[in-house]
Amino acid sequence: MDFAFDAHTEELRAKLLAFMDEYVYPAETVAEEQRAQLASPWDTPAVVGELKAEARRQGLWNLFLPDAEYGGGLTNLQYAPLAEITGRSPHLAPTALNCAAPDTGNMEVLYQFGDEQQKKQWLEPLLAGEIRSAFAMTEPEVASSDATNITTLIERDGDDYVITGRKWYISGAMNPDCKIFIVMGKTDPDGADIRRQQSMILVPRDTPGVTVKRAMQVFGYEDHSHGGHAEVVFDHARVPVTNLVGEEGGGFAIAQARLGPGRIHHCMRLIGMAERAIELMCQRAVSRVAFGKALAQQGVVHNWIADARVAVEQLRLLVLKTAWMMDTVGNKGAHAEIQAIKIATPRTVVGILDRAIQLHGAGGVSQDFPLAELYASARTLMLADGPDEVHQRSLARRELKKYL
Incomplete structure (x- = not known):
């Protein structure tokens, strides 16, 4: 095992360290000051957009994705020291580089399992930093540490799926730029294989029946920088069958x-x-x-x-x-x-x-x-x-x- 950083990683580390010193650390205070002046605490401070533009200009963008066509083209070993640097300002730096959860995980899902239409409609604007997303799995009524417990239903009705359930601590959902949820629910709740009962489906935020009810606090923090952690209700929300990610039972x-x-x-x-x-x-x-x-x-x-x-x-x-x-x-x-x-x-x-x-x-x-x-x-x-x-x-x- 050789953990020495190669020349490309060293180049990116130097560039990122300079970016942190020159732009990110000074912006921490600015972001809080700007947020206090916003109409909604969930709106994004202007300085975040400025950071994203500068990061993209410097080539510090989508570093997490190993495919060079879509992202940084880095291995996990190359990305590790870069992600470590962003962790020094975890509420600002990952967002500035378009490397923040839950968007990174959602982009990976769409990249690996999405069809061409799903990639065009949702992956491309996520990669461009034009929208944000949320991943809806955790539920308040069951022990979600065991994902087979989830109770949200995804029921087929002709050319649509109907989603019914309640989720919470759905990171990013309070951000008005959050336009899409990847929802995990059960398409076959009585199936013999408990690991084939679940599926994932794309649910646009503006779908009738989707209600973002409230922000959940974490130790008293609402985590504005990440777009909050919301309780979300899906009340017979209807989306086309083409919104299924992968296959039924593959969730x-x-x-x-x-x-x-x-x-x-x-x-x-x-x-x-x-x-x-x-x-x-x-x-x-x-x-x-x-x-x-x-x-x-x-x-x-x-x-x-x-x-x-x-x-x-x-x-x-x-x-x-x-x-x-x-x-x-x-x-x-x-x-x-x-x-x-x-x-x-x-x-x-x-x-x-x-x-x-x-x-x-x-x-x-x-x-x-x-x-x-x-x-x-x-x-x-x-x-x-x-x-x-x-x-x-x-x-x-x-x-x-x-x-x-």
């Missing part, structure tokens, strides 16, 4: 294909979040004095910073190994490694952020530093794309199988 398999890259992308960005936390810890430690000496001279602070550095280096190597395996043996072959990073990375980064918050005192939980919002994001990722316990269960079964 579970499509979801698994979508979640593999999504999980490693989250972990890549989490490492960037941890790096920013370490940077803030060090800046705080050398600038604050308590009980007659700088915090940087306190032994406990040494321990926090040293432990954080060791943990980040370990995580990065595991993520790079996983990216390398996805490139060489495919997502299925790297399944155990994807589960391992999804277990290890969020919980470790939550711990690092917790110590960074502690070092900042009251400032750490305030809006004057990014730490509280970063903590909320990292902690949420212990649930998103499958809670830790689901991945632990599967990984343990894989290990035990060798002895049974």
Whole structure:
């Protein structure tokens, strides 16, 4: 395994680091100031459009998609250090590069499973950054950690499908630029194979019967930058049969294909979040004095910073190994490694952020530093794309199988 960055990756890293310093970090405060002046908090601040235009001009656009015709043409190993850099400003940088969830996963679904008409109607404007999208799977009435539990119905009626159900924490749905939902529901609820009961279907936001009811908060945040996390009701929403993605019964398999890259992308960005936390810890430690000496001279602070550095280096190597395996043996072959990073990375980064918050005192939980919002994001990722316990269960079964 060789994790050294090739020349192309190094070139993109240098360009992206400069883009972050010159454009993204200064825009963090500007975006919040502009948002306060908008008619709706869900509207997009003008500075975001400016960032997207500059990123596209510099060739820092759609880097996540490995097909050079549609995206950056990068391998997972090449994309990993770039996604890490964007994770330092997770509420702004990924959007600026058109590499933000849930759009990335939805574009991957349309790219892999969409037909030519679906690609033209929805993938192309998503790739161009002209619209946003949402992925509707999680439901409030069932344990959605087991996707076979979902109850939303997708019923055939002549040349249409009729969708009925209630979803929540549907990321991006509050954004007025969100024009399309990829909805997972059951087309064969009584089928013998519980993993063939589900299908995915494209439901335009303006379809009669689709109601975006409210924004769901995450630790008190509404996450305006990502377009919120909404509760959405589908009340006999009717769409043509041509809106089916792939085949009937293929929804579970499509979801698994979508979640593999999504999980490693989250972990890549989490490492960037941890790096920013370490940077803030060090800046705080050398600038604050308590009980007659700088915090940087306190032994406990040494321990926090040293432990954080060791943990980040370990995580990065595991993520790079996983990216390398996805490139060489495919997502299925790297399944155990994807589960391992999804277990290890969020919980470790939550711990690092917790110590960074502690070092900042009251400032750490305030809006004057990014730490509280970063903590909320990292902690949420212990649930998103499958809670830790689901991945632990599967990984343990894989290990035990060798002895049974």
